[in-house]
Every structure is written in C-alpha cells, then in structure tokens.
Amino acid sequence: MKSLRTALGTLVLALLTAGCSLEGDYPQSSVAPTSDFALMIHELYADIFWWTLLILAVVWVVLAYILIRFRARPDSPVPKQIHGHMGLEIGWTIGPALIVVAISIPTIQAVFATQQGDPEGSLVVDVIGHQYWWEFRYPDSGLITANEVHIPVDRPVSFRISSDDVIHSFWVPMLGGKRDANPMRIRPEGEDPKYNWIHLTANETGTFWGQCAEFCGDSHSLMGFRVVVEDEAGFQAWQADLATPVAAPATAAADPAQDTTTADAAPAPAQVAQVDPLVEQGREIFHQQTCIACHAIAGTNAMGEIAPNLTLFGRRSSLAAGWLENTPENLQAWIKAPQDIKPGALMPGVAVAGGNWPATNLTDDQVEAIAAYLYSLR
Ligand SMILES: [Cu+2]
Numbered sequence: 001m002k003s004l005r006t007a008l009g010t011l012v013l014a015l016l017t018a019g020c021s022l023e024g025d026y027p028q029s030s031v032a033p034t035s036d037f038a039l040m041i042h043e044l045y046a047d048i049f050w051w052t053l054l055i056l057a058v059v060w061v062v063l064a065y066i067l068i069r070f071r072a073r074p075d076s077p078v079p080k081q082i083h084g085h086m087g088l089e090i091g092w093t094i095g096p097a098l099i100v101v102a103i104s105i106p107t108i109q110a111v112f113a114t115q116q117g118d119p120e121g122s123l124v125v126d127v128i129g130h131q132y133w134w135e136f137r138y139p140d141s142g143l144i145t146a147n148e149v150h151i152p153v154d155r156p157v158s159f160r161i162s163s164d165d166v167i168h169s170f171w172v173p174m175l176g177g178k179r180d181a182n183p184m185r186i187r188p189e190g191e192d193p194k195y196n197w198i199h200l201t202a203n204e205t206g207t208f209w210g211q212c213a214e215f216c217g218d219s220h221s222l223m224g225f226r227v228v229v230e231d232e233a234g235f236q237a238w239q240a241d242l243a244t245p246v247a248a249p250a251t252a253a254a255d256p257a258q259d260t261t262t263a264d265a266a267p268a269p270a271q272v273a274q275v276d277p278l279v280e281q282g283r284e285i286f287h288q289q290t291c292i293a294c295h296a297i298a299g300t301n302a303m304g305e306i307a308p309n310l311t312l313f314g315r316r317s318s319l320a321a322g323w324l325e326n327t328p329e330n331l332q333a334w335i336k337a338p339q340d341i342k343p344g345a346l347m348p349g350v351a352v353a354g355g356n357w358p359a360t361n362l363t364d365d366q367v368e369a370i371a372a373y374l375y376s377l378r
Contacts, residue, residue, distance in 0.1 A: 027209040030173040034208065034229075037114055037176035037200035044110050048103055055099070114176075119199055122156035125149060129161075129168030129181035131216060132223040132342060133308050133321040143242050144296070146308030148226045148316045152235040153205050159198040169214035172227050176200045178213045202229040207317065218344030224322025242298070242312055282373025285366050290348065290357050297377065307347065307355075314378035320345075331371040335362070 026032070033042040070079065082088065118124070126137035127149075136149040151157045161170050162185035171178035176198055184194035212223035230238065286292070287301055294307035302310070308321075319326040320334055320342055338345040339352055346355035350362050362370070 027207075028173045028211065032174050033176075034204040034206070035175045035200040035202045037198065038174060039203075040110055040113060041176070044106055047106065051102075114198075116199060118158050118197070119156040122158040122199060123151065124158045124160055125151065127159050127161045127170050127181065128185070129163040129165075129170070129212065129216070129223075130306075131165050131346060132212070132219040132344070134170075134210075134212075134223070134225040135164075135308070138239070141239060141243065143239060144309045145242060145311065147224075147318065147321045148228060150228045150230055150235055150238050151202060152232050153202050153229050155232070156199060156201045159200075161196045161198065162193070166216045167214050168212045168216050168223070170196075170198065170210070171213040172208050172210040174208045175202060175210075175227060175229075177210075180214055202227075205229050205231060205234075209322065211322075219342040222321065222323045222342045224318070226316075226318055226322055244299075276372065276376070278369050278372040279376045280373075282369035282371065282376075285362075286370050286373055289360060289362070289370075291370075293357065294347070294355065310374060310377065312377055314375045326375075328368075328371050328375050331375060332364075332367050335360075335367050335370060336364075 031042065031045075033039040124139055126135075126139060128135040128137070133147055134149075135144065135146050137144050159170065159179075161179050161181045163181040163183045164185070165183060167183065168181040169178045170181055179196040179198050182194065182196065187193050206229055208227045208229065210225040210227055212220055214220075216223065228238075292300075292302035292304055294304040296303050296305060296309045296311070297313075298309075298311040314326075316326050318324065319330050320338070323342065324330045324334070334341055335350070337349040337352065338347045339349060339354060348354040348357045348360050350367065351359050353359050
C-alpha cells in the first residue's frame with residue numbers, strides 16, 4: 001500500500017512538471033518547428049515517437065498477460081523450461097533488427113535531404129563563431145552584423161558556417177541545426193576553405209533564439225544569438241539602415257522608454273534634430289578609445305574586425321551575445337567589467353585587461369556616456 005502511494009505521488013509529480021513545461025514561452029523549444037528544415041526533422045522525430053509508443057504498448061500488453069496468466073500459485077509445479085528455444089531466439093533478434101532498419105530508412109533520407117546543396121536564389125549568410133560571440137556577414141551586400149542576424153521569411157537562406165578560433169556549433173532549435181562551426185575558413189595556400197551549411201526557409205516571422213552547441217571555453221554556455229525573421233520589406237529596410245552610416249549624423253537619443261516601443265515597429269533611424277550632450281560626449285570618447293581597435297561601426301573610424309560589429313547596436317534586443325537584455329544599465333555593467341558577466345570574455349574592462357588590451361581606466365561618467373552613445377545607434 002505504501003509503495004503504491006509513493007508510486008502515485010511520483011506519477012502526479014511527473015505529470016505536474018511535464019504540464020508546467022508545456023506552458024509559457026520557450027524560445028529554445030526543439031519541438032516547435034518554424035522552418036522547412038526544422039519541420040522535416042520534427043516529422044521524423046514524431047513518426048518514430050508514435051511507432052515506438054505503439055511497440056511499447058504491445059510489449060506492455062503481452063507482459064501484463066504473461067505476468068497474470070503464468071503467475072506462481074501455491075503448489076504450482078515448476079513450469080516447462082524453454083531455454084534455447086530456436087523460434088523465440090530468432091524472432092527476438094530479427095524483430096528489433098527490422099525495427100532499426102525501418103527507423104534508419106527515413107533517417108538517412110532526412111540526412112541527405114538536409115545536406116542538399118545551395119538552393120537556387122538563396123540568400124547566403126556567413127556564420128562565423130568566435131569565443132564567445134557570433135559574427136554574421138552577407139557576402140552579396142558586404143554587410144556585417146553580430147549576435148543578432150536578420151533573415152527574410154519564405155525565402156531560402158543558406159547559412160555558411162565556420163569559425164575563427166575553436167570549434168563551435170550553430171543551433172537555432174526552432175529553425176534548425178545543429179551544425180559544427182569549424183576553423184577551416186582560412187586555409188593554407190592552395191587549399192579551399194571548408195564550410196558546413198544549413199539551408200532553410202523560415203515560414204514564420206519572429207525572433208528565434210540560438211545557442212552555441214559545442215563546448216568552446218569558459219563562457220560557452222553564454223554564447224547565444226538571435227535570428228530575427230522579417231517580412232521582405234522589413235528585411236530590406238534593415239539592410240538599408242545597416243548600410244547607411246548611422247553614427248555620422250548626430251542622432252539624438254530619444255527617451256529610451258519611447259524607443260523600445262517604436263524600435264520594432266519603425267525601423268527607420270530617428271532623424272531628430274536635437275542633440276543629446278551625453279550621446280555626443282560618448283561618441284567623442286568611444287572613437288578615441290581602444291574600443292575602435294576591436295569594434296567597427298559603419299561610417300566611422302571604428303574599423304576593428306575582431307569583436308562584434310556595433311553598427312545599429314541600439315536596435316539589438318540583447319547584449320553580450322544573447323546573454324543580457326540590451327539596456328543602458330546592462331551596457332554600463334558590461335563596459336566596466338565584461339569578465340564579471342562572461343568569464344574569459346576577450347575584452348578589457350575598466351580595471352582588468354582583456355583580449356590582449358590593457359584596462360581602459362574609464363571613469364563611471366565616461367562609461368555612462370559611451371553606453372548612451374552605443375544605445376543611440378539605432
Ligand atoms: Cu560554444
């Protein structure tokens with residue numbers, strides 16, 4: 001009786017926790033496909049799941065029958081021994097082998113289908129893994145961004161995946177993946193670069209979360225990114241904005257609260273005549289600091305190529321490769337002490353050296369101004 005109660009309690013607990021995990025917003029769900037690629041894998045998974053469940057049900061019914069029908073009764077004789085029964089031995093070897101073959105056929109088909117070449121007219125996006133952030137390049141337009149990549153809905157996209165240091169793995173659970181990012185982009189003279197590819201067509205707009213899925217160092221688990229799937233017009237507008245040097249004209253930092261409400265709806269940069277002195281001050285400091293040795297902002301003297309490109313940075317929803325919400329406060333904390341937020345981050349802080357550059361020794365006021373400036377890049 002006691003064990004029955006324990007068993008029931010465990011079952012209720014299991015159902016409760018399972019129930020909880022089905023509610024709410026799970027941006028890294030791998031059972032909510034939003035692209036042809038993800039759907040193909042999901043269908044394969046679901047098919048195998050239901051067949052497995054059917055097999056399980058058959059096994060349980062047979063097991064229950066045997067347990068009850070042949071249970072030991074008082075004075076029952078020793079049952080007939082069937083050790084080495086030829087028919088049974090062959091049956092339960094061939095049965096599972098057939099099941100494995102049945103599973104492998106659609107699996108191998110899916111493996112080949114997801115390895116198909118570059119579909120005609122697809123948008124190629126270079127995905128380059130770095131410790132611990134993601135770079136995205138559009139070879140057609142020459143545009144570069146980081147940690148938040150935009151793609152159009154209903155149009156084939158080919159992610160060309162590689163790495164600049166160690167092995168990473170590109171994974172956007174709802175869109176598809178995962179594929180290793182290998183450091184084979186830059187090859188010795190005479191050898192071709194090697195890439196892994198993911199070809200997919202997103203069929204829903206929205207922001208999808210991605211994550212590095214291959215252990216790559218201290219902050220591997222903090223190496224996320226976002227994929228923003230937009231309609232064609234929104235995507236074109238975003239690309240046009242990225243191509244226009246946004247830092248050159250004095251863009252006023254409007255009220256941040258107001259900015260967040262309009263950021264998604266109105267992609268055009270706010271052309272406000274009024275100038276925020278804090279932003280101007282931050283602009284001046286940033287462009288005189290070591291920041292520009294590593295970071296680039298289109299149209300300015302910041303042309304570093306070894307750190308996330310900060311063009312339109314203020315529009316990103318996340319900071320530090322998908323790890324923090326992009327707010328002026330978080331931005332200040334990051335500029336002050338990146339390693340406190342991401343162990344091993346290759347960027348110097350106010351008091352600690354990083355990425356082979358000495359500590360910046362910036363004052364709190366300077367950091368606040370730089371944060372205001374970066375946040376105004378929208
Ligand atoms: Cu990683």
